[in-house]
Amino acid sequence: MADRTKTVLLEEILAVDEGTLNxxxxxxxxxxxxxxxxxxxxxxxxxxxxxxVGNEEIRKCRTVGxxxxxxx
Amino acid sequence: xxxxxxxxVGIRGIACAVPDNRVPIDACCDRFEKEHVDKFVKMTGxxxxxxxxxxQCVSDLCCVAAQRLLEHLDWDPQSVGALxxxxxTPDYRLPATACVLQHRLGLGKDCAAFDMNLGCSSYPYxxxxxxxxxxxxxxxxxxxxxxxxxxxxxxxxxxxxxxLFGDAGSATALERQEGSLMRYRxxxxxxxxxxxIVPAGGARNREYGREPYLHADGSFxxxxxxxxxxxxxxxxxxxxxxxxxxxxLHDCQLPREDIDLYVLHQANLFxxxxxxxxxxxxxxxxxxxIDRFGNTSGASLPLTLVTCAGDAVKDRLQxxxxxxxxxxxxxxxxxxxxxxxxxxxxxSNEGYAEGSPDHV
Numbered sequence: 001m002a003d004r005t006k007t008v009l010l011e012e013i014l015a016v017d018e019g020t021l022n023x024x025x026x027x028x029x030x031x032x033x034x035x036x037x038x039x040x041x042x043x044x045x046x047x048x049x050x051x052x053v054g055n056e057e058i059r060k061c062r063t064v065g066x067x068x069x070x071x072x
Numbered sequence: 073x074x075x076x077x078x079x080x081v082g083i084r085g086i087a088c089a090v091p092d093n094r095v096p097i098d099a100c101c102d103r104f105e106k107e108h109v110d111k112f113v114k115m116t117g118x119x120x121x122x123x124x125x126x127x128q129c130v131s132d133l134c135c136v137a138a139q140r141l142l143e144h145l146d147w148d149p150q151s152v153g154a155l156x157x158x159x160x161t162p163d164y165r166l167p168a169t170a171c172v173l174q175h176r177l178g179l180g181k182d183c184a185a186f187d188m189n190l191g192c193s194s195y196p197y198x199x200x201x202x203x204x205x206x207x208x209x210x211x212x213x214x215x216x217x218x219x220x221x222x223x224x225x226x227x228x229x230x231x232x233x234x235x236l237f238g239d240a241g242s243a244t245a246l247e248r249q250e251g252s253l254m255r256y257r258x259x260x261x262x263x264x265x266x267x268x269i270v271p272a273g274g275a276r277n278r279e280y281g282r283e284p285y286l287h288a289d290g291s292f293x294x295x296x297x298x299x300x301x302x303x304x305x306x307x308x309x310x311x312x313x314x315x316x317x318x319x320x321l322h323d324c325q326l327p328r329e330d331i332d333l334y335v336l337h338q339a340n341l342f343x344x345x346x347x348x349x350x351x352x353x354x355x356x357x358x359x360x361x362i363d364r365f366g367n368t369s370g371a372s373l374p375l376t377l378v379t380c381a382g383d384a385v386k387d388r389l390q391x392x393x394x395x396x397x398x399x400x401x402x403x404x405x406x407x408x409x410x411x412x413x414x415x416x417x418x419x420s421n422e423g424y425a426e427g428s429p430d431h432v
Contacts, residue, residue, distance in 0.1 A: 015107075015111060031108075034108075034231060034232065035231075035232040035300075035302035035303065036111055036112065036115045036232075036302075038302060038303045039115075039302055039303060039306040039342070040115075040342075042303060042306055042307060043342075043346065046310075052307055052310075052311065053307075054303070054304060054307060055289075055301055055303040055304045055307075058303060059289070059290060
């Protein structure tokens with residue numbers, strides 16, 4: 001899947017405006033990266049990439065870029 | 073393996089009670105930003121909850137539901153041989169709340185009354201246990217009271233849980249009934265005990281203070297507050313719930329289309345939709361009560377049944393019930409129930425003044 005599409009998917013989960021995300025953004029500084037966003041991300045990974053990701057794996061992601069890297 | 077068939081025990085009636093105090097979810101906008109509340113509503117489906125006022129306890133809601141049931145069924149209270157109270161929020165550390173309820177309901181001394189500590193899996197476990205007692209203990213009638221008041225432990229600043237739980241109590245009357253058939257499956261995974269927990273306030277961790285602090289998993293909380301690891305519990309739910317329901321349907325030798333209602337614990341709407349999709353069942357067969365009442369923990373299965381069964385066309389419904397959560401504990405039950413056995417919802421702010429320490 002093209003990187004741009006992955007970004008759009010993440011923008012939806014984080015409920016941010018299109019084009020506002022960049023890879024270096026720290027998740028810990030984003031109020032939108034809450035437990036609701038995390039379970040949406042888990043569902044997205046299952047639906048689009050066929051794998052169930054656990055809390056531990058998600059906790060290791062520090063930036064938006066880390067999340068994008070998981071999306072395959 | 074705890075799976076099997078319950079023969080010749082029927083559910084004669086189910087009654088539920090909620091506080092007569094409906095609180096719409098946007099009342100929470102004074103504490104959390106509107107954006108967060110809107111996102112929360114979208115994911116959970118919660119538009120309002122009923123919340124206790126004053127010193128009301130969940131046992132009070134269960135008690136009023138049980139009283140209504142006894143009147144409706146015209147059961148002599150002395151004929152009830154067992155009373156089970158399943159809750160993680162009993163009235164006191166001791167004695168068991170079931171003993172107090174035996175007294176309040178005017179049941180006879182020839183009654184086995186006891187508490188059991190479970191949350192969202194309470195109902196399948198409770199029906200199984202009450203039925204087992206009826207089959208094997210010379211008891212003719214049993215009352216199963218289920219409810220939790222999780223808001224007791226919620227940190228009002230916890231964005232994930234402060235708006236989630238509503239208050240409700242339930243009572244179910246079971247009796248020996250020839251020809252009745254129920255099937256059940258019950259499971260536990262204690263490896264997940266930290267995923268939903270109030271770590272302090274009991275015997276364990278009694279040296280811990282009440283101040284919140286940063287835990288190893290990155291959460292900032294007090295050990296006396298309710299903690300929910302949303303991601304791991306979500307994973308557990310979408311993996312285990314479809315599996316136990318599929319196993320139960322296989323036990324029943326019934327195709328999934330023959331089930332009229334799949335009554336699932338009302339954890340949140342997003343989860344209900346995911347489970348339905350995995351099981352390939354239409355949402356029209358998955359009743360929802362979380363929109364009006366929030367996540368009512370143990371009472372959510374009977375509450376959903378009594379508030380939604382009335383909409384069904386058929387008089388007798390083939391149902392599958394599944395409760396899952398704290399423990400981690402989960403269970404599924406298949407049973408046929410008459411619409412008429414579900415009593416209208418009760419609204420009550422009744423407490424129990426005699427429960428105070430100074431009452432003589």
